[in-house]
Amino acid sequence: MGTKKTPKKKISPKKKYAISSWKRVEIARHPRRPMMLDYVASCFDDFIELHGDRHIGDDGAMPAGLIRVDGIKCVVIGHEKGRGTDEKLKRNFGSAGPEGYRKALRMMKIAEKFKLPVISIIDTPGAYPGVEAEERNIAESIAYNLREMMLLRTQIIAIVIGEGGSGGALGIGVADRVMMMENSYYSVISPEGCAAILWKDRKYAPDAANAMRLDAKNLKRLGIIDRIIREPSKGAHTNPSLASKNLKDSILDGIKELSSVPIDQLLEQRYKKYRAMGEFIG
């Protein structure tokens, strides 16, 4: 009493676009939204799942294996969130740990050795923030993937199908073609995390989402992604078969485009693309 409280700062009450950008985040997290293994079942054939990082264990959040897309042999890696409590726990809600990133790299090396394109399906709220993950150097497992993917001698296509959560997404996301489903997001930090740090309250997550411009349209404009994959008008979950058809077509287009480029040229293009990212003066 006696002290006057400073009035709370109002942060962009309601802007015209405020709903749409945040709305994409909400759709991206919709419980019925198709997940990685749904698309693996609907877009691809002959999935042979492979397990383990050869050192510590097998990460359920990062399924991987061999698949065919319209007869074309590929390696698939990605995040799976799981449906239902048991499955979600097994998949750790799509948050992969160091074992997951090291398994993914192992699969990419297989792809390189046998000259198969890599299809990377991104759908994670973020890499796993846990004690064991830190003990096994999760940061290094992501960093190492970034470096190795940059010079991996095979075609890489990455698609964000839902949540593209920060380093956890990028850890399998360095690619020749990066695509995003229309209602997915890709961000340096979760909207909640950003709001908590900058405005000390998670309830400002919608404002944070809009401020960070994390939806597909904005990221295409910034030159971060190459293609937006159309979804049924109210989201992929309202018509999963249409969504998976669009996804499959985009992947096939990507493979077709990339397979005609000589591998050295492809690596040069990949490097140049990432080298040019960032905005500054001087």
Add this chain to the structure above:
Amino acid sequence: MPIFNKPAFKGSGEKKRDMPEGLWQKCSGCGEVIHELELKKNLRVCPQCNFHFTLNSQERIESITDPGTFEETEKKIKSVDALEFKGYKDKLIKYQKITGLQEAIVTGRAKIIGHSVVLGVMDFRFLGASMGSVVGEKITRAIELATEEKSAIIIVSASGGARMHEGILSLMQMAKTSGALALLDRAGLPFISVLTHPTTGGVTASFATLGDIILAEPGCMIGFAGPRVIKETTHQDLPDGFQTAEFMHEHGLVDIIVERRELREKLASILGYLLT
């Protein structure tokens, strides 16, 4: 009730911040009060308990390079507010004023006991040395310079992680810097990464942990996710000394924990092995 009618006491936060730096510093390690001059002489390490105070980029450069050999590069590169993120422009100006720096990293050529190196030093005072486009670009250019001149690169990290205000552009700096290191690696040149307090988030998950050799200062914090996030997400109890240099050393991330006063010589003797 006069007590309720008393005018509110107005403590001015501003005034406090503007006060000249004190002559006495209290050690966060042991609580000892140390004279500024003594601290300076001791490279800002507590003489009582060996607690390492943070160094700014200027102090760090002076502490490891041969006098007069540091030659700054990429001085002119400046941040822009690409996303028109609320308050970002003002923050940049504010920290430029406080630190006298353009951005959160200083890069350049230098000599360390006669060895020519390219050196990058992050400055935690500038927005927590978070990595946005400029920090990523300066690190990348420094790595490219080392690759071109066939010299070693040393990066002294201290960072809160990727810079939120530049959104996805900050995230992509992780790929960019790591990619440049892939080329350095292919050219057979050494990268020594020095981790100092604190190295976290997107910096730990990119160039900082890609060193051929990783050194760390005693007691510094090294981690990917923040301890609070880990606690809130997993409800786990954090082990003693979690995410310290010693913890990461025990878990195989850090090659050597090096005391500040020995860093210069340690770098030189490692370079002696790695450079022809």
